[in-house]
Structure formats: structure tokens, C-alpha cells
Amino acid sequence: MSAKDRDSFLDSRRTLKMARSPETYIRGTTKLFYEWLDRCSQFIPEGPAVWICGDCHLGNLGALADRDGEVAVQIRDFDQTVIGNPAHDLLRLGLSLASAARDSDLPGVTTARTLEALIAGYEAASLESEASTPHLHQPKDIRKLLKHSIHRRWRNLAMESFQTKHPLLPRNKRFWPLHRAERAAVLALCKERELREIVMGFEKLTANDRKVLDAAYWIKGCSSLGRLRCAVLVRDGKHGAVSLLDIKEAVPAAAPSAFEARMPRDYAERVVAGAKALSPNLGDRVVASKVMDKAVFVREIAPQDMKIEIDRLAGHEIQAIARYLGGVVGHAHGRQMDGQDWRSWTNELERERRKNLHAPSWLWSSVVELLSIHDKAYLEHCRQFALAHH
Template sequence: MAKLPAPDDRAAILRDAQRLKMTRSAHAYVRGSTARFYEWLQEAGGKVPQGPQVWICGDCHSGNLGPISSARGQVAVQIRDLDQTVIGNPAHDLIRLGLSLATAARGSNLPGVTTALMVEHMVEGYEAGLDGETLAPDEETTPKQVRRVLKQALRRRWKDLARERIEDARPTIPLGKRFWPLSEAERAGLKGLAGEEGLRKLVTGLQHRPDDSPVEFLDGAYWMKGCSSLGRLRYAVLVGVEAEGGGLETVLIDVKEATPAAAPSAPGAKMPADNARRVVAGARALSPFLGRRMLAGKLLRRSVVIRELTPQDLKLDIERLSREEAVRAAHYLALVVGRAHARQMDASTKAAWRAELARNRSATLDAPFWLWSAIVELIQSHEAAYLNHCRRYALQAA
């Protein structure tokens, strides 16, 4: 077995892993370049309308939506990554989602006409979400990728999560490619975190576990996971808790460092100053199933977000799409985002935002011109940045 990285050696390895991930496709580059996206928005000046001040995802690409389990075991498709969440402009989420879908369409060799149709159906889906349309997974409107992953989520159990995340159903984390050794300070810090009352209440509040059950630290490891978040502190922690019928139940906890958001907040927006508290507040507003399973904490004097991973939490994969599925995916995912925004708005705010979305539509494109032009300009800038990124990576490797 190859020598595993020591804590002091992680940074260089993580930087290289991030650069490699972003060479795999233009879609992968978009997912990992949140900061570049907001640099463009700043350069765009007044092209983007100012929507109502609500919590937004801030990094609303297609990979950040997927099935989420509630504390009671219900499953729904919601936003699943809120690292960049702020009280901001909902137009930013629409543009970010449109860019993600457009690059997925290009990666699937779909014609530009399909991209235009996707943007139109994305706006229709978003407006339906504002109007409260449900997310019933029927075959007529739901993409097959979503139906498949929902069915998979509903039948998954702990052993499936263990095999996927830690490749072992036993209560230890096998060190290897994704899981690295802890420093003494990290292990002590994670043990202390597992012993805190807040984490105990978080764990016992899920899956009908006894409210007074103690939580026992079993194992922990540094977790190499994600793309844009590579380089932050990230840990997988196994804890044991008494199950409802007796015996010890193993729980997998994700501990992730919270850092300042690249997404710009709305002028005068009042948000928690602590980054972990900001993430949890945004999650509870946008994705209640996930937000109620999250906790803000401190580890090694850094803000961290803590959540239990459940077998039902899955990522949507829309890397390869047919024309029909691309259009369905655009409508469905935008509907998810529309519902997330709408639950924070009253009737008059929704009506005003819908009226703004209806402006600047041409006779040939049933989508706001600002949205279409933003996506086109972003594709151009990100395509060039992606190719330059690949060139630099190739020269470095050579």
C-alpha cells in the first residue's frame, strides 16, 4: 500500500487533485470555478436584474441538487450543497443553473437549438416552482435520471452508504485513496466534537433514536472529497448511538470547514457573521430536509458544518443527456430551485419577481433576454478559461 499523506503534506496533493478534476470536462470546470463565475457577474455590471432579497444557493449547478432525506426518513429532491449560500439575488442561481445545464448539453453533443429550448423550459420550471407546483416523480415530467436516483435512494440502507463512502460496513474507516490519517490534534478535536451535547441532539433527533442515547466516537479520518472545496478541512467521523430496538447503531458524520462565500450578498443583508452559522441558516431556508440535519460548530478554532450522512443523500448525474431528457432536466431542476426561493417570499414579492422575469422576452425566445445573454457570455468565458486551465495542467505535467 502506498504511503498515505501526512497532515502537513495534504495541501499540495489537494491542489493537484482539484486541478486534475477540473480538466475532465467543461462541465467539471464550471462546477469547480464558482469564483470565476462571480468575477464575470461583477464585470457584467447592470445586465442582471436585482431580484428580491432571499437566501440563494450561490453555487446552483446541477450537481448540487439531488435526493435528500428528512429527519423522519422522507425523501425529496432539494439543493444539497449550501457552502456558498447568502442572502442575495435569486437571478444568480438561475444563471448558474443555466450555465451548468448548457455545458452539460454541449458535453452531450446536443445542438444549440436544444440549449435554447433548455433555457426556455428552465424559466417555465422556475416559474412553476414560484407558483407552488409539486415535485411528484411522474414519468411524463420527471427526467429518467431523477426517477432512477429517487428509486435508488428509497431502497438504500446503511450498508450501501458504508460501501460507497468507506468501502466497509464495519465501524472503522479504512485509510486509503480518499481517507487519510489524522493528526493527534485533529483526532482529539473530533473526539471532543462527538462528545458535545449539540452533536448528540443532532444524531438522536434522526431516525427515531432514543432522545437520551449517548454518542460514542468510533473512528475518524481526513476526507478528500469535492472539487471547489478541496483544501478545506473535511473529515469523516464514525460514531455509535443506541438504536431504538437496542444495540449499537453506526452513524457517519460529515464535518466540513465553512469559509467565506464567493457569492455576493445583497446590500444590507443581515446574515450570521460566522460562516458555519450562515451555511446552516441558508440550508434551513432553502432545503429544510437538509437544514434540519445540520449543525454549526468549532473544530481547531475553525468554523465547521456538521451533518449526518444518510443512505438516501445522493447526487444527480446529468453528464450525458438526450434532447428530450435535457429539456426535462432543465424544467425539473429549475422547479426545485423555484420552490426553494418561493418558500421565502410572500404573495406580493412573488408577483413582482414573476413580473420582472416576464420582462425583456422576445417573440422568438420565451425566456428573459438577460438570462440568455448571460448564459451565452458565460459559456464563452468559461470555455476559454477551461482550455487555458487544461493547457497549463498539461504543461505542468510534462
């Protein structure tokens, strides 16, 4: 398949994927979110300029292992990361939670209480310990996620990703052959010294000790479809351990950055800097590089890495998850501020929160408007897709 044919197919695949549900559509339309924000930013409180996720929805938080195998729930995707307004992450996550509440057929008052719980958890985040605030009141679904994550091993990751326990990338609808030039560039990248810094247990290995078992184009995600993305299996020649590397093209962020923010100009280096600031478990095992002059970032996918999957929830369950994730995001933001800046920022949010029984007025009104905009865009997207495939 030529590059042009591949891009055309992936664009069609992305269109289909985004038509599956309103929540999937929200995840795949970060640009639509920031187009609205560009028109309405004057209604959003301005927090201290820190690294933010930029695309902080439910699917972009989950369990992440550190280099010692310890697991914590942190932000797990940084394509849109910038130094910006922390309120943008709260708003993006609030929109995602509100959409999940509606998908669970929960009443509107539950959505209001969910947003209230999100802010309350964010304000209560402890800056001293990664685990203290988020882990004090772990919801049932989070406990199950972490318990499952801790016990996962390579065979679980392989079966989930490849449908086989063998260290092999099958050629199917998810894994395609790389073009010749792409494959040569990926293999050259895997010999670089920096990869030893991100692959768990490979720090002391030389290039000769690492063997690339296979590499393929990876059809994964939604917003990333159409960009260069590769899966690579690497074996430790001394001990036989196999690792899965994810090579992903970095692109310009749609999220607005703070005025005069100092960020790396290289897109991949920006992603790495954001990951290190917000999610140490992931930041310590991701590096920036190049593949055919394209900026890419490379990370090892650990068996313990799992995203949060939410199906249908009761009202009290989604409120508990909202409070918990508010604490996770609050800690990620707050660790970048000194105590005075954090207190000033959370005090501002607290003042806004007291004016309304259920949620800060700016958060509630913004989420309601964004839901309406995304609903209309989603239905139009589905209509256009149906017409095109009639």
C-alpha cells in the same frame, strides 16, 4: 504527512480533477463565475433578497431524506449561500445545464430550449407544497433517482463510500489519518449536545450512549479540497445503528450578498441558516461548530442522499430535467417570499421571457458569454497542468 505537504498534495489533486472535463471545471470555479458577475451584474434582473444557494449547479441538487425518511429533490450544498439575488442561482444553473447539453453533443437550439424550460419550471413553482410542482412532471431520470434513493440502506452508503459493509473508514486515497490535534478536536466535537439534534434517531441519547468508531480526513469534492473535511462514524450504543457524519470547514462566500443583508457573521452559522431556508430536509440535520478555531458545519449523510448524475442525454430529456429543477429552485426561493413578492418577481421574468422565443435575453446572452469564458479558462488550465506534469 505534514499539514504543508497535505495542502500541497490536495492542491495538485484539485488541479487534476478540474482538468477532467469542462463541466468539472465549471463546478470547481465558482470564483470565476462571480468575477464575471461583478463586471456584468447590471444586465441581470434584481429579484427580492432571499437566501440563495450561491453555487446552484447540477451536482449541488439531488435527493435528500428528511428526519422521517421521506425523500425529495432539493438543493444539497451551501458553501456559497448568502442572502442575495435569486437570479444568480438561475444563471449558475443555466450555465451548468448548457454545459451538460454541450457534453451530450446536443445542438445549440436545444440549449436555448433548455434555458427556456428552466425559466418556465421556475415560474410555475408552487409555494404551497414542497412536492406539488416538481413532482407533477417528474422526468425519467428523476424518477429513477428517487426510486433508487428510497430503497437505499446503510450497507449501500457504506459500500459506496468505504467499499466495505463494515462500519470502518479504510485508510486509502480517499481517507487519511487525522493529525493528532485534529483528531482530538473532532472527538471532542462529537461529544457535543448539538449533534443529538442532527443525527437521525439520536435525539434521546446521552453522550455516553454515542460511540465514535472512527474518524478520518476525507478527500471529497472539488472546490472543498484543501479545506478541513472529516468523516466520522458514530454508533448508537443502545440500538447499534451507525451514522456517518460529514464535518466540513466553512469559508467566506464568493457570492455577493444583497445590500444591508442581515446574515450570521460566523461562516458556518451562515451555511446552516441558508440550508434551513432553502432545503428543510438538509437544514434540519446540520449544525455549526468549531474545530481548532475553524468554523465548521456538521451534517449526517443519510443513505438516501444522492446527487443528480447526468451523462449523455437526449434533447427532450435535458429539457424535462431543466423544467423540473427550475421548479425545485423556484420553490426554494419562493417559500421565503410572500405571494405578492413572488408574483412580482415571476412577472418580471415572464416579461423578459416573452421578448425571445427561446430564453430570456439576459439569461441567454449571459450563459453564452460565461461558456466562452470558462472554455478559455479550462483550456488554459489544462495547458498549464500538462506543462507542469510533462
